[in-house]
Amino acid sequence: GAVVSQHPSWVICKSGTSVKIECRSLDFQATTMFWYRQFPKQSLMLMATSNEGSKATYEQGVEKDKFLINHASLTLSTLTVTSAHPEDSSFYICSAGTGVSEAFFGQGTRLTVV
Amino acid sequence: TQLLEQSPQFLSIQEGENLTVYCNSSSVFSSLQWYRQEPGEGPVLLVTVVTGGEVKKLKRLTFQFGDARKDSSLHITAAQPGDTGLYLCAGGRGNAGNMLTFGGGTRLMVKP
Numbered sequence: 001g002a003v004v005s006q007h008p009s010w011v012i013c014k015s016g017t018s019v020k021i022e023c024r025s026l027d028f029q030a031t032t033m034f035w036y037r038q039f040p041k042q043s044l045m046l047m048a049t050s051n052e053g054s055k056a057t058y059e060q061g062v063e064k065d066k067f068l069i070n071h072a073s074l075t076l077s078t079l080t081v082t083s084a085h086p087e088d089s090s091f092y093i094c095s096a097g098t099g100v101s102e103a104f105f106g107q108g109t110r111l112t113v114v
Numbered sequence: 115t116q117l118l119e120q121s122p123q124f125l126s127i128q129e130g131e132n133l134t135v136y137c138n139s140s141s142v143f144s145s146l147q148w149y150r151q152e153p154g155e156g157p158v159l160l161v162t163v164v165t166g167g168e169v170k171k172l173k174r175l176t177f178q179f180g181d182a183r184k185d186s187s188l189h190i191t192a193a194q195p196g197d198t199g200l201y202l203c204a205g206g207r208g209n210a211g212n213m214l215t216f217g218g219g220t221r222l223m224v225k226p
Contacts, residue, residue: 032213042219043218044157044204044216046213046214049213091154093156093157095156095212095214103159103206106156107156108154108156
């Protein structure tokens with residue numbers, strides 16, 4: 001299957017700082033990438049849809065100014081958590097689509113804000 | 115908002131037992147996918163079903179998509195400790211490409 005690489009796998013940052021997470025499709029071009037957040041023992045919640053060359057579409061309740069998404073190329077999308085706080089600590093996962101119905105996921109990024 | 119209800123939330127069984135996980139919605143999905151997720155990792159796709167009534171088998175796992183494309187089930191035969199993990203169903207919204215709505219997940223533990 002298609003490979004999606006996410007970096008870093010885990011990051012610890014101080015409260016008030018910003019953190020950037022990268023999501024790359026390694027062997028295919030993804031016009032659309034998706035960002036999810038997963039709290040412990042819960043399912044994945046869609047945060048935003050990232051389209052190459054255009055503004056991201058955010059789900060209701062997700063602050064666009066806090067979670068900045070950039071999709072500058074067909075193989076790279078980035079999520080920047082700005083002014084991170086402890087409540088932003090979570091597991092962030094990206095996915096990229098190759099067609100109509102299948103999505104391939106990155107390995108996730110564990111963010112801990114202290 | 116399209117919601118997917120997944121049940122049971124937790125399941126602890128002995129090795130060799132059979133089990134079924136259900137995924138239900140009041141909405142129609144263009145596709146239904148099942149994933150398995152290990153702690154600290156991203157979900158790994160097990161199967162995609164797109165046709166109402168479709169049944170797919172993957173070794174000891176049998177997946178079924180409801181006739182109306184609103185529900186799905188995952189049946190595991192003779193469960194093994196290696197099947198332990200979080201199982202997630204996800205419905206695809208056809209017009210939005212690969213955008214997925216996830217069920218709440220079923221945490222399965224198979225004891226040896």
